[in-house]
Amino acid sequence: MEKAIEVIGLVTHYGDREILKNISLSIPSGKTTVILGGSGCGKSTLLKHLIGLLKPTRGKILINGKDITVMKDEELDEVRKRMGVLFQGAALLNSMTVSENVALPIREHTRLKESTIQIMVRMKLDLVGLSGFDNFYPSQLSGGMKKRAGLARAMALDPELIFFDEPSAGLDPVTAAGLDELILKLRDVFKMTIVVVTHELPSVFMIADYVIMLDMGDVIFSGTLDELRASDNPRIRMFLERRPEKETYSPEDYFRIIAGD
Amino acid sequence: MEIEIVDYKGANVVVLSGDIDMYSSPILRKQLMLLIDKKVPLLLIDFKAVSYIDSSGIATFVEGLKGMMSYGGRLKLLGIPEGIMEIFNFSKLDRVFEIYGNIDDAFNN
Numbered sequence: 001m002e003k004a005i006e007v008i009g010l011v012t013h014y015g016d017r018e019i020l021k022n023i024s025l026s027i028p029s030g031k032t033t034v035i036l037g038g039s040g041c042g043k044s045t046l047l048k049h050l051i052g053l054l055k056p057t058r059g060k061i062l063i064n065g066k067d068i069t070v071m072k073d074e075e076l077d078e079v080r081k082r083m084g085v086l087f088q089g090a091a092l093l094n095s096m097t098v099s100e101n102v103a104l105p106i107r108e109h110t111r112l113k114e115s116t117i118q119i120m121v122r123m124k125l126d127l128v129g130l131s132g133f134d135n136f137y138p139s140q141l142s143g144g145m146k147k148r149a150g151l152a153r154a155m156a157l158d159p160e161l162i163f164f165d166e167p168s169a170g171l172d173p174v175t176a177a178g179l180d181e182l183i184l185k186l187r188d189v190f191k192m193t194i195v196v197v198t199h200e201l202p203s204v205f206m207i208a209d210y211v212i213m214l215d216m217g218d219v220i221f222s223g224t225l226d227e228l229r230a231s232d233n234p235r236i237r238m239f240l241e242r243r244p245e246k247e248t249y250s251p252e253d254y255f256r257i258i259a260g261d
Numbered sequence: 262m263e264i265e266i267v268d269y270k271g272a273n274v275v276v277l278s279g280d281i282d283m284y285s286s287p288i289l290r291k292q293l294m295l296l297i298d299k300k301v302p303l304l305l306i307d308f309k310a311v312s313y314i315d316s317s318g319i320a321t322f323v324e325g326l327k328g329m330m331s332y333g334g335r336l337k338l339l340g341i342p343e344g345i346m347e348i349f350n351f352s353k354l355d356r357v358f359e360i361y362g363n364i365d366d367a368f369n370n
Contacts (some may be wrong), residue, residue: 112320116317119324120317122318158283
């Protein structure tokens with residue numbers, strides 16, 4: 001398997017709390033990898049490290065063989081130009097139209113003529129089903145349309161690698177399925193390496209070629225969907241079968257916590 | 262990307278090789294626009310040695326086609342490799358551009 005990203009011995013903290021506990025994993029090239037796990041398992045933190053927004057306490061993150069954790073800002077900017085990110089809230093700039101949002105990275109990072117940029121923007125908007133919405137402002141779009149506009153912007157520079165943070169969050173099932181189909185198209189036509197952070201199981205089963213599962217800051221699984229389905233790891237079974245957590249502490253412990261002991 | 266402009270039975274053939282990306286597209290655009298400004302009636306684009314094209318490259322050809330259509334010129338693409346053809350198909354541009362397998366077909370049709 002050709003690796004697009006390799007994480008080696010990654011440790012990270014928020015204050016004194018260890019969030020990622022010496023994790024190592026690989027993300028294959030040209031495939032859709034889903035990073036799966038319950039709320040608070042560290043998956044969004046891992047994503048922020050993969051795109052270079054956070055620096056770890058220890059460990060390496062190799063993208064195309066180069067460690068981004070030790071890169072200077074200018075070098076990291078070059079790597080980021082080859083990445084697209086669809087953030088959970090789409091992160092559109094509200095003072096700009098949809099078209100201006102999509103054009104922004106192209107204007108910032110290339111010397112293309114405005115006439116070429118405008119054609120590219122219309123192509124990206126059509127790709128995500130937003131033809132004709134060029135002059136709309138983000139506040140005039142639905143949640144699903146905002147996500148699609150965010151995706152058009154993430155695609156603006158034709159990235160090799162694209163990251164999605166909880167793409168289905170807040171979307172109705174039909175809109176979420178439409179976004180999943182779009183993710184599959186991007187993989188098949190543009191041969192992109194796609195990384196999706198989610199806890200939505202229907203989405204995982206639709207789009208994943210490869211799955212990495214995190215639990216309490218550790219990697220508890222990496223492999224194919226079939227291997228995930230066949231796993232007898234109790235934490236994975238709980239997740240797949242949607243079984244709730246058992247009480248983690250006794251009434252005595254609970255009393256000690258709220259009494260402040 | 263490398264660009265070579267050759268003559269084929271009196272028509273201009275733009276022979277491209279390598280990657281057509283955000284860095285090289287402005288150079289390609291400049292060359293195409295020089296020919297289009299002269300209102301050449303037929304322009305053949307040879308893709309055989311193109312290894313990659315991104316959306317800035319596709320947009321450049323869309324701009325070129327639009328420019329040629331304005332005076333009745335014809336822009337024809339030929340020898341598009343399979344992987345690149347997939348992108349034309351996906352974006353439905355295979356139905357917009359005149360696309361041929363080889364230079365004779367492109368010239369004679």
